[in-house]
Amino acid sequence: MAYPGNPAPRLTDGAGSTLPLLAYLAIATVLMVADLRGGFAAKARVQLTTLVEPVWWLASAPGRLSDGASEFFSSRAALQQENERLHRELQVNASRLHRLLAVAEENQRLRGLLGGTRGxxxxxxxxxxxxxxxxxxxxxxxxxxxxxxxxxxxxxxxxxxxxxxxxxxxxxxxxxxxxxxxxxxxxxxxxxxxxxxxxxxxxxxxxxxxxxxxxxxxxxxxxxxxxxxxxxxxxxxxxxxxxxxxxxxxxxxxxxxxxxxxxxxxxxxxxxxxxxxxxTGVDAGPPLPPPPVPVQDPAPAGADAPAVDPGQADAPQPQEPVE
Known part of the structure; x- marks a missing residue:
């Protein structure tokens, strides 16, 4: 029974709204089968990724610039601290080296005074x-x-x-x-x-x-x-x-x-x-003094004088060193 102003639904109205859905399902099925056999979707994704990659690079540029700037300044600060620390250590080691050199020189002088361990x-x-x-x-x-x-x-x-x-x-x-x-x-x-x-x-x-x-x-x-x-x-x-x-x-x-x-x-x-x-021969030390000249006791009275070599009669006689 139909009322005025409310016409009854027709069969053609429901079929018209279902046909696009069936068409979409058919197209999707064809695409899935084609992708399964030929891998068209994967190739399409690769091409789309290649085309969209510049956009991603531009979109991530601010973040990359921020990370690079923060890393640069943090590395610069760390290098400055490391440089200051090494500079302080260098000064301390230099002072220690100077002290060791002074001690080595003093040790060498003491060895020279003691003798026997120089050089x-x-x-x-x-x-x-x-x-x-x-x-x-x-x-x-x-x-x-x-x-x-x-x-x-x-x-x-x-x-x-x-x-x-x-x-x-x-x-x-x-x-x-x-x-x-x-x-x-x-x-x-x-x-x-x-x-x-x-x-x-x-x-x-x-x-x-x-x-x-x-x-x-x-x-x-x-x-x-x-x-x-x-x-x-x-x-x-x-x-x-x-x-x-x-x-x-x-x-x-x-x-x-x-x-x-x-x-x-x-x-x-x-x-x-x-x-x-x-x-080494650098610290060989001063030469030793010559041995003292032995002094012979005078011959007793009445003893025969020692014979003198005729060839040495006119030779100069050694003189005793004078203090």
Whole structure:
């Protein structure tokens, strides 16, 4: 039943609104099938991305400029702080170097007054490690420098940390060095804090040295630094050897046994420095005075005068020096 002003809906009206939707679904289905078989959508996305990339670059330019500016100023501030810190350290190190130079000059003057130890300087030579043997019973390394390079048996070997050992065998092109921790190695050391002298022996371990027979009255503590004492002349004085880790009485309770950690990096590193003390002729000192002329006792009365060589009768006789 139809009312005036409200006409009944017709079938053609519903079909007209559904046909576009069916057309869209058909087009979408065709596109999906085509994309599945030919990958047209992926290619289209690549092309669109290439076209839109300049727009993205322009859109992100303000952010990139802001980040670059902040990074530039932060890096500039950090570099300024680092420069100031290094400048202060340089001034401190320069003052320390001047003091060390003054101490070295004073030490040289004192050596000149004492005599017998003047004219020593440090000779150093760089060598590379080509073989390492860290067996507990045999700890040695082989260097690429030998007799042709001036290496000598007995030269001390150090690295950036401290004493490594000493050269025991030299060939024309290579040399073998005994490490500090070898059971057959020993080095005279001195406690830097107190000056106490001792002998540090190798234990076969790369992280341990042993100092036996220290008197009970010896002032040695955990944390004390050990340096070479220079006794014997094999190791120049003053090089770091190790740090005391423990101190305990021995079995007899009459002495103290200390254990130390080596300062050198025995299990790493590829280069070492060979050092030795050499004498120079600069500080040879003044010449010694000539020996005094012996004075002979006069011949006793009545004794025969010694015979005189006729060829020396007219030779001038030596005169006694006058004070």
């Amino acid at each position: 020593y300087r440090l000779e150093a030579q760089l060598a590379s490690i080509i073989d390492v043997d860290l067996d507990p019973s045999r700890q040695r390394i082989v260097l690429d420098a030998g007799g042709n390079d001036g290496v000598r048996v007995g030269q001390a070997m150090i690295d950036a940390g401290g004493v490594l050992g000493q050269v025991i065998e030299v060939t024309p092109r290579h040399s073998t060095a005994l490490l500090l921790t070898d059971p057959e190695h020993a080095v005279p050391v001195q406690v830097a804090r107190t000056g106490l002298r001792a002998i540090a022996y190798g234990t076969g371990r790369t992280d341990m040295l042993r100092l036996p027979s220290i008197p009970q009255s010896g002032d040695i503590r955990v944390g004390d630094r050990l340096v070479t004492s220079g006794i014997g002349g094999r190791f120049p004085a003053g090089f770091p050897v190790g740090v005391i880790l423990s101190v305990q009485p021995d079995e007899t309770q009459a002495f103290v046994v200390a254990e130390a950690r080596p300062s050198a990096r025995l299990d790493r590193g590829v280069e070492v420095l060979l050092v030795s003390n050499t004498t």
